[in-house]
Amino acid sequence: MAGPALVEVAVEGNVAVLTLANGATRNALSLGMQVELLAALDAVEADPGLHAVLLTGRGKGFCSGAELGGLRAEGGESLGETVARRMAETTHPLIERLRGFPRPVVAAVNGAAAGMGASLALACDLVVAAEDAFFVFPFAPALGLVPDCGATWHLARRLGPARAMRLALTGERLAGPEAAAIGLIAEAAAPGALTGRALALARAAGAAPPGMVAELRAAFDAALTCGFFEQLEYERIRQRALLDGPAFAEGRAAFLEKRRPDFRKVRP
Secondary structure, three states, X not given: OOOOOOXXXXXXOOEEEEEEXXXXXXXXXXXXXXXXXXXXXXXXXXXXXXXXXXXXXXXXXXXXXXXXXXXXXXXXXXXXXXXXXXXXXXXXXXXXXXXXXOOOEEEEEOOEEEOHHHHHHHOOOEEEEEOOOEEEOOHHHHHOOOOOOOHHXXXXXXXXXXXXXXXXXXXXXXXXXXXXXXXXXXXXXXXXXXXXXXXXXXXXXXXXXXXXXXXXXXXXXXXXXXXXXXXXXXXHHHHHHHHOOHHHHHHHHHHXXXXXXXXXXXXX
16 A cells, blocks of 8 residues: 655646655655656646746755665665666656756755755755755765765856865755855745745746746856857857747737737747
8 A cells, every 4th residue: 555645746826836745754865755756747747737846845854865774785786786776767867857847946945955855956947945944965974975966066066166075075054045145046035935935936937938947057057168259159049049939929029019928828
């Protein structure tokens, strides 16, 4: 008999709210939870009435990271071989799914985001954290591991190597307001206002043209590796394509008619 859902799915208007729901482990990202989260994302993508996703946690924590107590070597493999295989089969597809999801994904970090839990949040497009929430990367100082699931990529790019190294080596906690102040996340909010603020951001992001979140991800990723003149050319090429697309046609018509654009009638 199946137990209670590890990922609860609700709908707030046109926003799908996915809640990690295993309070006994502070929402540790077990293999079962990863599978349920992937299935929930598939269901959201299949529903054209859902324009954005809000990911949060139930209880006092957002996600406490990997379920270390459940790690076991399997089938004659070493523990490292088993975990690496599971990462390739399930964990990385989940992180990649969030990073490449066709609609905007907002994380509402309501408490501790530790280890892989912090990586999960950073894979989202926008992260809002409660002022009493915190991020911590205990991989190296507590476990003798490197940060994973994209954490090294996000930390190095958002904070620079010096701050990234400090957080990774010391495992110190980074409170929500400081995480926002140094650019790791979008913003911090009072605990009582977190859900409302995250929902407002999700609705605003979901009102953008279909496909626009992917365009912006690609543009900002390119900006981190291109020289200035290369990036100018990247922008020129993308504008050439987008100016001939249906989203710009609707946006321009709405501007001239002094109304809000309705991008829901636009196909990417």
